[in-house]
Amino acid sequence: MTTTSGTTTAAETTPPTHNWAGNLRYGFARHLRPRTLGELQEQVAAEPRLRVIGSRHSFTAITDGEVALSLAGLPDDVEVDADTRTVTCSGGATFGALAASLEAHGLALANLASLPHISVAGAVATGTHGSGAGLGNLATAVRALTFVTADGALRTVTRGEPDFAGAVVHLGALGVVHRVALDVEPAYEVAQTVHPGLGWDVAEPRLREALGAAYSVSLFTDWGPAGVTAWVKRRVGADPLAGTTSDFLGARAATTPQHPVPGEDPVACTAQLGAPGSWAERLPHFRMGFTPSSGEEIQSEWHVPAEHGPAAVAALRAVHDEIAPLLMISEIRAVAADDLWLSPMQGRDTVSLHFTWVRDQAGVEAAARVVERALAAYDPRPHWGKLYSHSPAVLASYPQADAFRELRERWDPEHVFTNDWTARLLD
Structure with missing residues (x-):
């Protein structure tokens, strides 16, 4: 066993004022930043209410509260x-x-x-x-x-x-x-190719085939008539097409690097053009050394059962004109089922429908309601850290919701780790 440790920093007392995107201002009055496990335990035990903040990449008040606690002062170990x-x-x-x-x-x-x-x-x-x-x-x-x-x-x-x-x-x-x-x-190594120009006549009826055609596939779209751009990540040694620039369902591979948002500089994106490289340098869309944007965006995402994927795509295409003014890009992905109680993929293989919006809070909230209405017939589950209507009714889709509430009562009967966001959802 080998151990590598990061460097601890001095305690920080100024609370963070906003999330990464800047669309949400926090209400924290104090900020705890322990440097050791002992400090962490003492601080947690002393507080009647607190919430943990990480990279602040949530777009809702899921991390907001009275006292912020950051783990950034602890070594990575x-x-x-x-x-x-x-x-x-x-x-x-x-x-x-x-x-x-x-x-x-x-x-x-x-x-x-x-x-x-x-x-x-x-x-x-x-x-x-x-x-x-x-x-x-x-x-x-x-x-x-x-x-x-x-x-x-x-x-x-x-x-x-x-x-x-x-x-x-x-x-x-x-x-x-x-x-x-x-x-x-x-x-292991992965090779990545990007395929613009995959039409809806192929992408919609063959959605599950497309999303399962390689180790990792993302389909980027604005829901308009141009169709999708497929980002295809093939695992070297497991996929015979890894390292090639073979067509993807008839769409040719791009010959120059691409960015998920058309027109943006691809300098921060991971290497493409079929060149094999480390898993860590290909599976993300953005390179490890880059923060992918300045945060001038808001994100939403909903997950539907895989069998509803094509119908959900058709429903979103039908509302393209309503959401287009707020939309930067959408991403369609597949994720396998699991048994974790509050996982959006609990009990079902999933098609995930992601939206990157311009930073217009009121406009995006309205656009999100349009998306939720379009997807209502397909049992959508939201991403917990991204913008959605935050209705407690979303837990009706989770068979173990009541079991989780009981678990929380056993672990945290005084609701030390509750904030307004979790109270609305769970209480």
Whole structure:
């Protein structure tokens, strides 16, 4: 077992004022930034209410509250155990930092999100995902979580234990995640090609085929008549087309690098044109060393059962004119089913419909309502960290919703980790 540690920083007292996108102003009066586990336990035990903030890449008030607690002052403490194929790190570590440590040991994660700068604990808590019809969301790689609970005690829950499936995607409502243990595998290479001009006459009826045609596939679109652009990531050694520029369902590969948003400079994007490279340098859409934008955007996402994917796409095409003025780009992805109680993919293979909007809060809220009406017949589940109508009724789609409420009452009976957002959803 090998350990690498980050550098601790001095305590910070100025509370963060807004989220990454700048569309939400926080109401925090104080900011806690412990530098050791002992400080973390003491601070948690002393507070009647607090919420954990990570990379602040949420677009709603899910992380807002009275007292902010950041894990950024703690060392990443990445522990790699090649024998058991496990990596353990601080909840505040980013996927970029984690990937760098794994690569040094010849190991890899099965999946990554498109943005490498987000925190591991935050992604797990909200069921954040990458893309791949055969791949679960990032939370499905969790082998164990160690929480600091409301009394400052440590509580570890491990895969196979009764509370595990409920505690992984926890919306910040159970405690502070101090350590995360994840499954890893031997390092592998991926080759990426981009295919503009895939028409709706192919993409809509053959949606499931398209999304399952490679290790990871993302379809970018504005829902207009031009159709989609396919970003295809093939695993070298597993896909005979990896490293080639073969057509994708009839659409030719681009011969110059592309950005997901047409017209944007692709300098921050991961390498394309079929050149094989490390999993960490191909699975995200954006390079590890780059923050992909200045945050001048708002994001939404809804997940529908895979069998409803083509109909959901048709419904969104029908409202193109209503949402186009606010939309920068949409992304269609597939994610495999899991058994985690509050995962948006719980119990069903999923087609995920992502929207990157311009930063116009009122306009985007109205556009999101249009999308929700269009998808209403297809049992949509929202991404917990992205903008949606935040109706408590969304939990009706989760069979274990009441079991999660009971779990929260056992773990946090005083609701130390509750804020207005979670209270509206769970109380």
